Amino acid sequence: MKPPRGKLPLPIIAAVICALTFIALLYTERISFLSSSAILKLKPCARRHAAKSTKSKTDERSAQDNLLNYAADDRFEFDPNECSVVHGKWVSNSSIKPLYSDSTCPYLDRQVTCVKNGRPDSDYIYWEWQLDDCVLPRFNPKLALQKLQGKRLRFVGDSLQRGQWQSFVCLVESIIPKDQKSMRRGRVHSVFEAKGYNATIEFYWAPFLVESNSDIHIIGDPKQRILRVDSVSKHVKHWIGVDILVFNTYIWWMSGPKIKSLWGSFANGEEGFEELDVPVAYRIGLKTWANWVDSTVDTNRTRVFFTTMSPTHQRSADWNNKGGIKCYNETKPVMKKRHWGIGFDKRMMVVVADIVEKMKVPVTVINITQLSEYRVEAHTSVYTDLGGKILNDEQKADPLHYADCLHWCLPGVPDTWNQIFLAQL
Ligand SMILES: *[C@@H]1O[C@H](CO)[C@@H](O)[C@H](O)[C@H]1NC(C)=O
Ligand SMILES: *[C@@H]1O[C@H](CO)[C@@H](O)[C@H](O)[C@H]1NC(C)=O
Ligand SMILES: *[C@@H]1O[C@H](CO)[C@@H](O)[C@H](O)[C@H]1NC(C)=O
Numbered sequence: 001m002k003p004p005r006g007k008l009p010l011p012i013i014a015a016v017i018c019a020l021t022f023i024a025l026l027y028t029e030r031i032s033f034l035s036s037s038a039i040l041k042l043k044p045c046a047r048r049h050a051a052k053s054t055k056s057k058t059d060e061r062s063a064q065d066n067l068l069n070y071a072a073d074d075r076f077e078f079d080p081n082e083c084s085v086v087h088g089k090w091v092s093n094s095s096i097k098p099l100y101s102d103s104t105c106p107y108l109d110r111q112v113t114c115v116k117n118g119r120p121d122s123d124y125i126y127w128e129w130q131l132d133d134c135v136l137p138r139f140n141p142k143l144a145l146q147k148l149q150g151k152r153l154r155f156v157g158d159s160l161q162r163g164q165w166q167s168f169v170c171l172v173e174s175i176i177p178k179d180q181k182s183m184r185r186g187r188v189h190s191v192f193e194a195k196g197y198n199a200t201i202e203f204y205w206a207p208f209l210v211e212s213n214s215d216i217h218i219i220g221d222p223k224q225r226i227l228r229v230d231s232v233s234k235h236v237k238h239w240i241g242v243d244i245l246v247f248n249t250y251i252w253w254m255s256g257p258k259i260k261s262l263w264g265s266f267a268n269g270e271e272g273f274e275e276l277d278v279p280v281a282y283r284i285g286l287k288t289w290a291n292w293v294d295s296t297v298d299t300n301r302t303r304v305f306f307t308t309m310s311p312t313h314q315r316s317a318d319w320n321n322k323g324g325i326k327c328y329n330e331t332k333p334v335m336k337k338r339h340w341g342i343g344f345d346k347r348m349m350v351v352v353a354d355i356v357e358k359m360k361v362p363v364t365v366i367n368i369t370q371l372s373e374y375r376v377e378a379h380t381s382v383y384t385d386l387g388g389k390i391l392n393d394e395q396k397a398d399p400l401h402y403a404d405c406l407h408w409c410l411p412g413v414p415d416t417w418n419q420i421f422l423a424q425l
């Protein structure tokens with residue numbers, strides 16, 4: 001965890017020690033197992049938060065209310081330096097009012113509009129990620145646009161990142177008048193513009209971040225794909241001059257145990273590849289990306305984020321549904337704390353953590369893996385499209401072949417990724 005740039009050190013030594021203690025606790029990754037009495041000992045360090053604690057201090061009644069609120073909810077106000085977003089639980093709340101639906105937001109791809117595509121249940125929309133130790137603020141579209149005032153925000157990565165981009169656009173677009181917004185979609189680069197705010201929210205397609213022979217003309221057979229693990233140069237002209245960059249890359253690396261990798265320059269073109277173990281290739285590729293960021297990004301102007309891997313749910317035995325077919329027909333998240341399945345590769349996470357840790361430019365990690373791992377029921381499943389067409393009834397009846405357990409319905413889980421992103425922005 002790195003402090004965001006420009007944050008002043010706390011003035012009082014005691015406060016610093018307190019903060020360090022807390023961070024040290026976070027590093028043990030066992031904070032959720034600490035009793036609340038252990039957390040209470042840290043009370044003088046942080047501003048305590050209670051949902052309705054904004055009334056005047058002199059009001060005795062409200063002071064009492066506050067005490068009651070403390071008893072009910074002893075979580076801290078969200079502070080990105082102190083709060084862990086990975087430890088929490090999903091709480092169902094049917095009175096949530098989603099900021100958009102797949103019929104109100106015109107910018108969603110058919111791939112993710114599950115309700116429109118015939119998904120019969122909608123419970124999956126009404127879950128909130130509740131942190132163990134802090135109160136994660138709801139996504140506030142006005143605040144988001146204020147933060148983007150005069151700025152360019154660009155999501156860079158694969159189709160999951162495209163989902164996060166569409167989610168972000170839909171979360172803010174409803175408060176912008178019709179004549180104040182525009183959308184330009186391209187194969188590689190898409191731009192949503194909020195004119196009144198002089199802001200753009202963009203997506204740039206680079207599924208491996210590094211170059212590959214499958215970036216634009218996608219090669220169906222993973223064995224034919226070759227990565228230039230030492231080069232990002234074809235992409236980076238689209239990464240320069242952006243104020244907020246949000247990267248991801250994971251799923252495209254996971255098509256087999258090895259991946260064809262090329263580095264340096266070869267007279268015989270793509271024939272000089274070497275088959276590397278996926279985590280090895282991933283490490284070199286991410287390092288290439290990190291070197292570019294460290295050598296190019298002006299930290300006075302640009303903030304860099306990295307969204308961690310989005311887990312897949314291909315094996316229902318992982319969450320003890322032995323008769324299930326992948327994520328098909330699931331209607332409830334997994335409730336078992338710290339549930340992990342096979343759709344998450346720990347080795348790849350270690351690579352991300354290692355590389356980001358050593359970077360000169362502070363990279364804020366949007367750590368969505370654990371919270372998404374619980375949501376076996378929130379994928380597009382058979383309520384998606386294939387080649388631009390919604391699955392027909394025959395295909396819907398064959399989830400083994402057609403259920404998509406990678407991508408997420410929108411509205412849905414990526415809205416929570418953006419809630420976390422905005423809280424860290
Ligand atoms: C559920 O959502 C409503 C409306 O946003 C909110 O007032 C309420 O506190 C939430 N309930 C829980 C248990 O979080
Ligand atoms: C809009 O933002 C850009 C930076 O992204 C800035 O250069 C430009 O001056 C701004 N325009 C207005 C009209 O504020
Ligand atoms: C960033 O800002 C600081 C303080 O304003 C300044 O000293 C430094 O030179 C700037 N760095 C760049 C790369 O412009």
Ligand SMILES: *[C@@H]1O[C@H](CO)[C@@H](O)[C@H](O)[C@H]1NC(C)=O
Nearest residue numbers: 323324325328329330397399
């Ligand atoms: C899926 O759920 C529906 C409705 O609950 C049920 O009729 C159907 O048998 C289920 N299919 C499978 C393969 O479990």
Ligand SMILES: *[C@@H]1O[C@H](CO)[C@@H](O)[C@H](O)[C@H]1NC(C)=O
Nearest residue numbers: 086308349352353365367370
């Ligand atoms: C993300 O959180 C998980 C725990 O849920 C942790 O194991 C992992 O190291 C974190 N990833 C990064 C890049 O910080």
